[in-house]
Amino acid sequence: MDDVIVIGGSFAGLAAALQLGRTRRKAIVLDTGLPRNRFAAHSHGLLGHDNRPPAEILELAHAQLAQYPSVRFVHGHAVRASGAIDDFTVALDSGEVLSARRLLLSYGRTDHFPDMPGFAECWGNTVVPCPYCHGYEIAGEHWGLLYHSPMSLHMPPLYNHWTDKITLFTDGHELPDDDRQSLQARGVQLVDGKVSAIRHDGGKLSSVVLEDGSAIELHTLFAHPRSTPSSDLHETLGVTMAASPVGEIVEVNERFQTSLPGVYAAGDLANPMSSLAVATHAGAMAGIFAQQSLIV
Numbered sequence: 001m002d003d004v005i006v007i008g009g010s011f012a013g014l015a016a017a018l019q020l021g022r023t024r025r026k027a028i029v030l031d032t033g034l035p036r037n038r039f040a041a042h043s044h045g046l047l048g049h050d051n052r053p054p055a056e057i058l059e060l061a062h063a064q065l066a067q068y069p070s071v072r073f074v075h076g077h078a079v080r081a082s083g084a085i086d087d088f089t090v091a092l093d094s095g096e097v098l099s100a101r102r103l104l105l106s107y108g109r110t111d112h113f114p115d116m117p118g119f120a121e122c123w124g125n126t127v128v129p130c131p132y133c134h135g136y137e138i139a140g141e142h143w144g145l146l147y148h149s150p151m152s153l154h155m156p157p158l159y160n161h162w163t164d165k166i167t168l169f170t171d172g173h174e175l176p177d178d179d180r181q182s183l184q185a186r187g188v189q190l191v192d193g194k195v196s197a198i199r200h201d202g203g204k205l206s207s208v209v210l211e212d213g214s215a216i217e218l219h220t221l222f223a224h225p226r227s228t229p230s231s232d233l234h235e236t237l238g239v240t241m242a243a244s245p246v247g248e249i250v251e252v253n254e255r256f257q258t259s260l261p262g263v264y265a266a267g268d269l270a271n272p273m274s275s276l277a278v279a280t281h282a283g284a285m286a287g288i289f290a291q292q293s294l295i296v
């Protein structure tokens, strides 16, 4: 039996695996190779890796982890997880069944793109979610924001750190008058009407098209598609969930432990702040706390 099975071997999962390898724990990392930021050409804000392609950061991590013989990587899809502390079982879609004393869930979240032509093609590069990740390079330019929920109204004041040219596409949502007034007082241009398509050239956004046929020229659109956990293993395990601004996340305590003893969680699955720095920190700490819990 292994010490820990890590389900999801991207930024959080590999950070956990590094700690487990360095403490000579037997760990298996399962991964399907679909990190959330795989659409982005470059990643920003992770110390030592700023402006690197996400896949390159993960490749470097894999190369370094290869030095730790107690850590095994399996390219595989975990489809079932069950058991209790000291005796967990994880089944893969290949039919292989693995067992370990601890589980670490780091399978992230999946973004569900709206049914809007052009959105998917531009996602990650010119239709983007996060100003901390993408803002610096386009500071001072004209930014668009696609309304998704009342949370969107908090974005323009944040975006003002980078630019004062902001257009909010209400996408057919009614905004309260006082919100409209305070946005307009900030210089935010409001465009009403439903967005019907994103016009682009090979993923380079050129304009946002409205249902009435009009188009607003623009090169960057911020958007926050609905996201859900990338697997339902936390449901079958029965761990407690918590509400968050991005939807339900796995609830963890300060030791990254879920409500089910022996099960840890880290990364976007357990934190609404989607960031490599946050995910690698959480993964490393979850790995350390899982390892410490094995000390007799």
Ligand SMILES: Cc1cc2nc3c(=O)[nH]c(=O)nc-3n(C[C@H](O)[C@H](O)[C@H](O)COP(=O)(O)OP(=O)(O)OC[C@H]3O[C@@H](n4cnc5c(N)ncnc54)[C@H](O)[C@@H]3O)c2cc1C
Residues within 6 Å of the ligand: 007, 008, 009, 010, 011, 012, 013, 030, 031, 032, 033, 034, 035, 036, 037, 038, 039, 040, 042, 043, 044, 045, 046, 076, 077, 078, 079, 106, 107, 108, 109, 111, 123, 124, 125, 128, 129, 133, 134, 230, 231, 266, 267, 268, 269, 273, 274, 275, 276, 277, 279
């Ligand atoms: C377009 C975009 C750009 C971004 N740019 C930046 C940026 O520049 N800087 C920054 O700090 N953050 C950025 N982020 C946020 C960053 O991508 C996430 O915070 C980070 O990927 C979270 O890491 P994670 O390990 O929790 O999840 P992920 O990286 O999503 O990894 C989850 C892993 O689990 C695997 N998996 C899922 N289900 C299973 C299963 N059942 N069995 C086995 N494996 C499974 C997946 O294949 C995946 O490899 C960006 C996000 C997006 C969407």
